Amino acid sequence: xxxxxxxxxxxxxxxxxxxxxxxxxxxxxxxxxxxxxxxxxxxxxxxxxxxxxxxxxxxxxxxxxxxxxxxxxxxxxxxxxxxxxxxxxxxxxxxxxxxxxxxxxxxxxxxxxxxxxxxxxxxxxxxxxxxxxxxxxxxxxxxxxxxxxxxxxxxxxxxxxxxxxxxxxxxxxxxxxxxxxxxxxxxxxxxxxxxxxxxxxxxxxxxxxxxxxxxxxxxxxxxxxxxxxxxxxxxxxxxxxxxxxxxxxxxxxxxxxxxxxxxxxxxxxxxxxxxxxxxxxxxxxxxxxxxxxxxxxxxxxxxxxxxxxxxxxx
Amino acid sequence: xxxxxxxxxxxxxxxxxxxxxxxxxxxxxxxxxxxxxxxxxxxxxxxxxxxxxxxxxxxxxxxxxxxxxxxxxxxxxxxxxxxxxxxxxxxxxxxxxxxxxxxxxxxxxxxxxxxxxxxxxxxxxxxxxxxxxxxxxxxxxxxxxxxxxxxxxxxxxxxxxxxxxxxxxxxxxxxxxxxxxxxxxxxxxxxxxxxxxxxxxxxxxxxxxxxxxxxxxxxxxxxxxxxxxxxxxxxxxxxxxxxxxxxxxxxxxxxxxxxxxxxxxxxxxxxxxxxxxxxxxxxxxxxxxxxxxxx
Numbered sequence: 001x002x003x004x005x006x007x008x009x010x011x012x013x014x015x016x017x018x019x020x021x022x023x024x025x026x027x028x029x030x031x032x033x034x035x036x037x038x039x040x041x042x043x044x045x046x047x048x049x050x051x052x053x054x055x056x057x058x059x060x061x062x063x064x065x066x067x068x069x070x071x072x073x074x075x076x077x078x079x080x081x082x083x084x085x086x087x088x089x090x091x092x093x094x095x096x097x098x099x100x101x102x103x104x105x106x107x108x109x110x111x112x113x114x115x116x117x118x119x120x121x122x123x124x125x126x127x128x129x130x131x132x133x134x135x136x137x138x139x140x141x142x143x144x145x146x147x148x149x150x151x152x153x154x155x156x157x158x159x160x161x162x163x164x165x166x167x168x169x170x171x172x173x174x175x176x177x178x179x180x181x182x183x184x185x186x187x188x189x190x191x192x193x194x195x196x197x198x199x200x201x202x203x204x205x206x207x208x209x210x211x212x213x214x215x216x217x218x219x220x221x222x223x224x225x226x227x228x229x230x231x232x233x234x235x236x237x238x239x240x241x242x243x244x245x246x247x248x249x250x251x252x253x254x255x256x257x258x259x260x261x262x263x264x265x266x267x268x269x270x271x272x273x274x275x276x277x278x279x280x281x282x283x284x285x286x287x288x289x290x291x292x293x294x295x296x297x298x299x300x301x302x303x304x305x306x307x308x309x310x311x312x313x314x
Numbered sequence: 315x316x317x318x319x320x321x322x323x324x325x326x327x328x329x330x331x332x333x334x335x336x337x338x339x340x341x342x343x344x345x346x347x348x349x350x351x352x353x354x355x356x357x358x359x360x361x362x363x364x365x366x367x368x369x370x371x372x373x374x375x376x377x378x379x380x381x382x383x384x385x386x387x388x389x390x391x392x393x394x395x396x397x398x399x400x401x402x403x404x405x406x407x408x409x410x411x412x413x414x415x416x417x418x419x420x421x422x423x424x425x426x427x428x429x430x431x432x433x434x435x436x437x438x439x440x441x442x443x444x445x446x447x448x449x450x451x452x453x454x455x456x457x458x459x460x461x462x463x464x465x466x467x468x469x470x471x472x473x474x475x476x477x478x479x480x481x482x483x484x485x486x487x488x489x490x491x492x493x494x495x496x497x498x499x500x501x502x503x504x505x506x507x508x509x510x511x512x513x514x515x516x517x518x519x520x521x522x523x524x525x526x527x528x529x530x531x532x533x534x535x536x537x538x539x540x541x542x543x544x545x546x547x548x549x550x551x552x553x554x555x556x557x558x559x560x561x562x563x564x565x566x567x568x569x570x571x572x573x574x575x576x577x578x579x580x581x582x583x584x585x586x587x588x589x590x591x592x593x594x595x596x597x598x599x600x601x602x603x604x605x606x607x608x609x
Contacts, residue, residue: 035410089347089407092410097588104578235418275422277422281418281420283415284412288411289394
C-alpha cells in the first residue's frame with residue numbers, strides 16, 4: 001500500500017487530474033468550433049482571485065474556489081461579447097492577446113504582488129489534514145499516515161470535480177444546448193439560419209470554458225502553495241491546447257486522455273524531460289499533418305464499438 | 315524630448331513593421347497566421363550574433379547571413395508543417411496549431427543550443443557614434459535600422475508591384491486555384507513567399523538584437539506577438555497597413571514608456587489588438603469584404 005500511495009505518485013495523479021480539468025475547459029469552447037487561447041489567462045484570474053480571497057481576506061477554500069471561477073467567467077463574458085463576433089483565427093489571436101494583457105496587469109498590480117507572486121497559500125492537503133486532526137485522527141487511518149490520507153482526499157475531491165464535469169458535458173451534449181453547440185461547430189451560417197442564436201451559445205461555451213479554467217486555477221493555487229505570473233504564461237496555453245490536439249476535441253474523453261498522456265509521458269521519460277516542450281511542438285506538427293482530429297474521434301469510438309460488439313456476439 | 319522620442323519610436327516601429335511584413339506576406343498568400351515567425355526572427359538574431367562574434371564578419375554580411383538562415387528555416391517549415399496540411403481539407407485552425415508547434419519546437423531548440431542567458435553583440439559590431447540633428451540625438455545603430463528597414467520595405471513594395479515574380483505572388487494571393495489554372499507553379503510561389511517572409515524576419519532579428527543589444531531565446535515570443543498585433547491593427551494581408559501599423563505601435567510604445575506607465579509597455583500592443591478587434595475587426599487599412607488576399 002505504501003508503495004502505491006507514496007507522495008510522488010499521488011502528486012502526479014493530482015497533476016493529471018488538474019490538467020484533465022483544464023482539458024475539459026478547452027474542450028468546452030472547441031465544442032462550438034471556437035479556438036480560445038485565453039484559457040491560461042482565465043486560469044490565472046481564477047487562481048489569483050481565489051488566492052487573494054483565502055490569504056488576504058480569510059475566506060474558506062470551498063467558497064473561494066467557486067468565486068474564482070465565477071470571476072473568470074464574468075470577465076470572459078465582458079470580453080466575449082465583442083470578441084465572439086470574431087471567428088476562427090481572429091478569436092484565437094484576440095484571446096491570446098487577452099491572456100498577455102492579464103499577465104502584464106497581474107505583473108503590475110500591488111494586490112497580486114507583481115513578479116514575486118503570492119506565496120503561503122494554504123494547500124488543500126493541509127486544510128484537510130487539519131480537519132482530520134481535529135477529529136482526533138492525527139495518527140492516520142488504517143495504516144495510512146495522516147499526510148497520505150489528506151493527499152488521498154485531495155485526489156478524491158479532484159476526481160469528483162472531473163467526474164461531475166464529464167457527467168455535465170455528456171448530459172449537456174444530448175440537450176438543446178449541446179445540439180446547438182454541435183450545429184454551430186458544423187456550420188455556423190447554417191445554424192444561424194436554423195434559428196439558433198449563435199452569439200448566445202458561443203458566449204455560453206466561452207463563459208463555461210472560462211468558469212472551468214478559473215476553477216482549475218483556484219484548485220491549482222491551493223495545490224501548490226505558491227502562484228506567480230509565470231505560471232500562467234503563453235506556455236501554459238500551449239500546453240492546454242496540446243491536450244486537445246493530441247487527444248482530439250470531438251469527444252470529452254479526448255482532451256482528458258490527452259492530458260493523461262502528456263502529464264505521464266514526461267514523468268516516465270525522466271531523461272527526456274528537458275526535451276518535453278520540443279516534443280510537444282513536434283507532436284503538434286505531426287498531429288496536424290497526420291491526424292488533425294486527434295487520437296480519439298467519433299469514428300474511433302464507433303470503430304471500436306463495432307469491433308468489440310462483434311466479439312461479444314460470438 | 316518629443317522629437318527625440320518620436321525618432322526612438324520610429325526606430326522601434328520600423329523593426330515591428332519588418333516583422334509584421336513577414337506575417338502579412340504569408341497571411342496574404344496562404345491566409346494563415348504563421349505563429350512561428352517570432353522564433354524564426356530569434357534564430358536570425360542568433361545567427362547574426364554568431365557570425366559577428368565568432369567569424370568576425372562585417373555586420374552587414376551578418377545580416378545577409380541571418381536572412382539566408384531565416385529563409386532556410388522558413389522553407390523547412392513550409393515543407394514540414396504547412397504543405398502536408400494543404401493536401402487535405404482541414405479546418406483553418408490546423409495551420410495555426412501546426413505553426414504554434416513549430417514555434418514551441420524552435421524556441422526550445424534555441425534554449426538547448428544557445429542557453430537561456432541573454433547575449434550581446436560585441437561592442438565593435440557597429441560604432442557607437444551619435445549625431446546631433448537639431449533637437450534630436452540619433453545613433454549610428456538607429457540610422458542603420460531605419461535605413462535598412464525602410465529600404466527593404468520599399469524594395470519589397472516595388473518588387474511585388476513591378477516584377478513578374480511579384481505579379482505571380484499577387485495572383486496566388488488572390489486565388490490559389492486560379493493561379494494554378496493560369497500556369498503559375500503555386501507551390502513554388504508559396505515556398506518563395508514563406509522563405510522571403512522568414513528572411514525578412516531573420517534580418518529584423520539582427521536589427522532588434524543590435525538596438526536592444528540583447529539576444530535571447532525568448533525574444534521571439536514577445537516580438538512575434540507584437541508583429542501579430544501589427545498584423546491585426548493594419549489589416550490582415552495588407553502591406554501598407556503592416557508598415558504604418560508597425561510605426562504607430564512603435565511610437566505608441568515609446569511614448570507610453572516616456573510619459574509614465576513604463577511597466578505596461580508590453581500591454582500596449584494587446585490593448586491595441588483588443589480595441590481594434592472590437593471597433594474595426596478588419597484592421598485600419600483592411601477592407602470589410604474579404605480577409606487578406608490582396609497586397
